[in-house]
Amino acid sequence: MSCTQTIMDYGLRSLGYGERLLPRTDFTLCQQFTLIGSGLIWNIYFGALALIAGFFLATALALGKGARPAWIRKPSEWFIFVFRGSPLFIQFFFAYFLFLSLKGVSPIFDPFSSAWLGALVVLFFNTAAYSAEIFHGALKSIPRGDVEAADAYGMSGWPRFRRIIWPTMLRLAWPGYTNEAIFLFHATTLVFFSGFPAQQQKGDALYYASYFADKTFNPFVPYPILAFYFVLLTLAITGIFGLINRRLNRHLPPEQRRKIRLRPNLIR
Amino acid sequence: MFSFCTDPDTLSDLAWMACYLTTGKHLNFYYAFGTVLVLLAITAPTALAFGFAGASAARSRVLPLSLLGKGYIAIVRGVPDIAFFLFFVIALDQGLEYLKHQWVCPDWDQPIRQGNDFLVCQAAKVPLGTSPQWVHKTYSFFVAVFTFAIVFGAFAANVLYGAMRAVPRAQLETAEAYGMTHRQTFWRITVPQMWVYALPGLSNLWMVLIKSTPLLFLLGVEDIVYWARELGGTKTPRFTDYPHGDWRMWYFLVLLVFYLAFTRVSEVVLDRVMARLTLGQATTGGDAQRKAKA
Numbered sequence: 001m002s003c004t005q006t007i008m009d010y011g012l013r014s015l016g017y018g019e020r021l022l023p024r025t026d027f028t029l030c031q032q033f034t035l036i037g038s039g040l041i042w043n044i045y046f047g048a049l050a051l052i053a054g055f056f057l058a059t060a061l062a063l064g065k066g067a068r069p070a071w072i073r074k075p076s077e078w079f080i081f082v083f084r085g086s087p088l089f090i091q092f093f094f095a096y097f098l099f100l101s102l103k104g105v106s107p108i109f110d111p112f113s114s115a116w117l118g119a120l121v122v123l124f125f126n127t128a129a130y131s132a133e134i135f136h137g138a139l140k141s142i143p144r145g146d147v148e149a150a151d152a153y154g155m156s157g158w159p160r161f162r163r164i165i166w167p168t169m170l171r172l173a174w175p176g177y178t179n180e181a182i183f184l185f186h187a188t189t190l191v192f193f194s195g196f197p198a199q200q201q202k203g204d205a206l207y208y209a210s211y212f213a214d215k216t217f218n219p220f221v222p223y224p225i226l227a228f229y230f231v232l233l234t235l236a237i238t239g240i241f242g243l244i245n246r247r248l249n250r251h252l253p254p255e256q257r258r259k260i261r262l263r264p265n266l267i268r
Numbered sequence: 269m270f271s272f273c274t275d276p277d278t279l280s281d282l283a284w285m286a287c288y289l290t291t292g293k294h295l296n297f298y299y300a301f302g303t304v305l306v307l308l309a310i311t312a313p314t315a316l317a318f319g320f321a322g323a324s325a326a327r328s329r330v331l332p333l334s335l336l337g338k339g340y341i342a343i344v345r346g347v348p349d350i351a352f353f354l355f356f357v358i359a360l361d362q363g364l365e366y367l368k369h370q371w372v373c374p375d376w377d378q379p380i381r382q383g384n385d386f387l388v389c390q391a392a393k394v395p396l397g398t399s400p401q402w403v404h405k406t407y408s409f410f411v412a413v414f415t416f417a418i419v420f421g422a423f424a425a426n427v428l429y430g431a432m433r434a435v436p437r438a439q440l441e442t443a444e445a446y447g448m449t450h451r452q453t454f455w456r457i458t459v460p461q462m463w464v465y466a467l468p469g470l471s472n473l474w475m476v477l478i479k480s481t482p483l484l485f486l487l488g489v490e491d492i493v494y495w496a497r498e499l500g501g502t503k504t505p506r507f508t509d510y511p512h513g514d515w516r517m518w519y520f521l522v523l524l525v526f527y528l529a530f531t532r533v534s535e536v537v538l539d540r541v542m543a544r545l546t547l548g549q550a551t552t553g554g555d556a557q558r559k560a561k562a
Contacts, residue, residue: 085531086524087479093493094520097500101517189350193486210354219358226351 003030014038014202022201022211029221032212036225039205040233045116046123046204047185054127054184059166061128062135076132083129088122088187092194095122115196123191127184134180138173139165171248178241182234205229288510297495301526304481304492307413312477314417316470319424324454326429341425350483356415357487368392405490412487420477427469432458434465464545464553471538478530482523496520 009019011034023031064076083091099112112118142165150156150164170177189206192198198207205226212222272279273287288294325337369376369392376389395403435458443453485493500516546553 081532082524082528086527087482089482089485089493090520090523090527093496094517094524097514097517097520101514186350193350206351206354209351213354213358217358217362219355219362223351223355230351 003028006030007034010034011038012041014041014204014208016200016202020200024215027212027216032208032222032225035208035212036205036222037229039203039208040229042115042191042202042204043185043188043233046120046188046191047181049120050123050127050188051181051184053124054131057124057128058131058135061132062139062169065132065136066139079125080129080132080136083126084133088126089190089194091122091126092119092190092196095119096195114199115191119191119196123184123188126187127180130180130184131177134173134176135169137176138169141172142168167248174241174245174248178238178245181237181241185233185237186230284510288512291510293495293499296490297492297499300490300492300495303409303489304484307409307416307481307484308477310413311416311420312474314413315420315424315477318417318421319426319428322421322425323428323432326425327432337425337429340422341429350486352419353415353483353486356418357411360411360414365392408488412484412489415487416477416480420473423473423476424470427466427473428462430469431462431466435461467538467542467545471534471542474534474538475531478534479527492523492526496523 006028007030010023010031012018013022013035015038022035061076061079064072065080067073067076095118096113099109099118102109103113112121146164146168147160150160155164189204192203192207201207201211203211209222209226213219216222270283270287270290272283273290279287322337322340325333326341328334328337365388369388372391373389395407439457439461440453443457448456482491482493484491496519497516500514500519502514503511505511542553543557546557548554548558
């Protein structure tokens with residue numbers, strides 16, 4: 001079987017299109033590349049949607065944590081603490097079983113017990129909490145002069161927030177937020193190992209990689225392929241976030257712009 | 269466990285719960301919390317040692333050694349950590365078996381990789397197929413510890429490498445002016461002073477380490493996640509004296525609370541350690557402490 005044929009058969013396998021049965025014997029390199037790459041679609045889906053939705057909740061939570069009234073501050077602090085202080089793995093498990101129990105209460109919760117929505121919700125809350133902490137740190141380090149200048153121009157409330165505080169916060173937080181985005185994508189690999197079932201073997205990249213490792217007893221091929229894909233993904237994210245960073249800092253002379261530095265380490 | 273537990277059907281709710289929570293399987297569940305703590309207690313120092321070795325190697329003036337150290341640090345970037353865990357466990361296992369195979373069965377003529385199979389002679393299995401259950405359990409536990417130590421060692425190496433470079437240059441120059449050798453400068457000046465720079469990174473790492481312990485489950489250790497799934501599942505009266513519905517949600521809630529409490533305690537302790545280490549250091553933190561006292 002030629003490689004193009006394999007790509008036709010398995011390229012969208014993770015979404016349920018193409019060949020129904022996964023390869024069982026005589027695994028070729030092409031099959032491994034195709035299937036693991038096909039699984040990557042799920043990682044991108046989870047990561048991108050959670051990140052976009054999480055961004056708005058994170059802004060709200062960061063403002064909430066910095067707010068004075070306790071009835072806003074306390075819930076935000078607790079939300080951030082709960083999601084940052086416990087393992088994502090346990091959160092997935094807990095959420096999955098919670099949704100399973102809720103299924104009995106009302107059919108509205110049916111889709112939540114499958115990965116595409118249930119895991120997405122968990123990732124959304126999780127990244128919102130982590131990003132909120134980053135944004136909160138940035139909010140606290142906004143130069144006082146900027147805010148005073150805004151006051152002097154007679155800005156207050158929403159205009160001051162939208163035109164001064166928010167852009168400055170983003171500028172300060174962006175390097176940290178880039179790292180958060182990268183590790184969110186890495187964290188998406190946990191989904192199918194934590195309760196959420198991969199129906200009809202529609203799984204993510206790691207799911208297929210471990211499938212091959214299990215079948216061939218040879219971890220030295222599928223995991224490096226997975227690593228290769230994730231390095232590409234990481235480079236793409238860094239590239240996109242770098243462009244946004246440039247846009248955010250476009251008024252500054254080049255040498256004052258904050259560079260994005262990659263920082264490793266973060267299992268959730 | 270309790271004397272009144274002989275006939276669970278007749279018990280009141282509270283007594284039933286007391287009996288239910290002290291069955292043999294539940295005791296295993298509680299031991300599993302111990303397993304997690306033991307894992308942390310062994311892994312943290314080992315990973316720190318790995319990290320220290322890696323960071324020192326990366327700073328070395330011998331090129332191969334510094335490349336080795338830098339390669340070790342760099343390997344953790346860009347790849348999901350969980351992939352490392354899944355990879356290392358099989359790789360370690362096969363590596364050990366391969367070495368032992370070369371040692372005990374020198375005249376084995378078949379290839380080890382036969383298509384999809386990894387075949388070594390019976391005597392080279394690690395652990396031996398005939399060995400008792402506890403050997404298998406201990407073995408898989410230590411493979412897990414070693415895997416954690418390698419991965420977290422790389423993280424720690426990264427933190428320590430940065431911390432070593434953060435020690436003010438003037439301190440090292442002073443040491444050289446006093447005629448200390450490279451080795452003396454490293455051990456007497458750099459190492460004692462680097463901790464205050466390393467601690468924020470290391471405490472972050474500790475939090476990450478705590479939160480990564482559920483991955484033990486993926487490594488095949490019977491840890492708290494395993495038992496929570498096992499015990500929480502629906503039980504019919506046919507197989508147990510304590511039938512109940514699907515309680516996995518509550519078991520995982522307990523785990524969630526356990527981890528939250530653990531994180532909180534660690535935060536408090538690490539804050540104190542940081543305050544102690546900052547004492548008298550030439551950093552903004554140290555200055556703030558001095559001013560607060562004055």
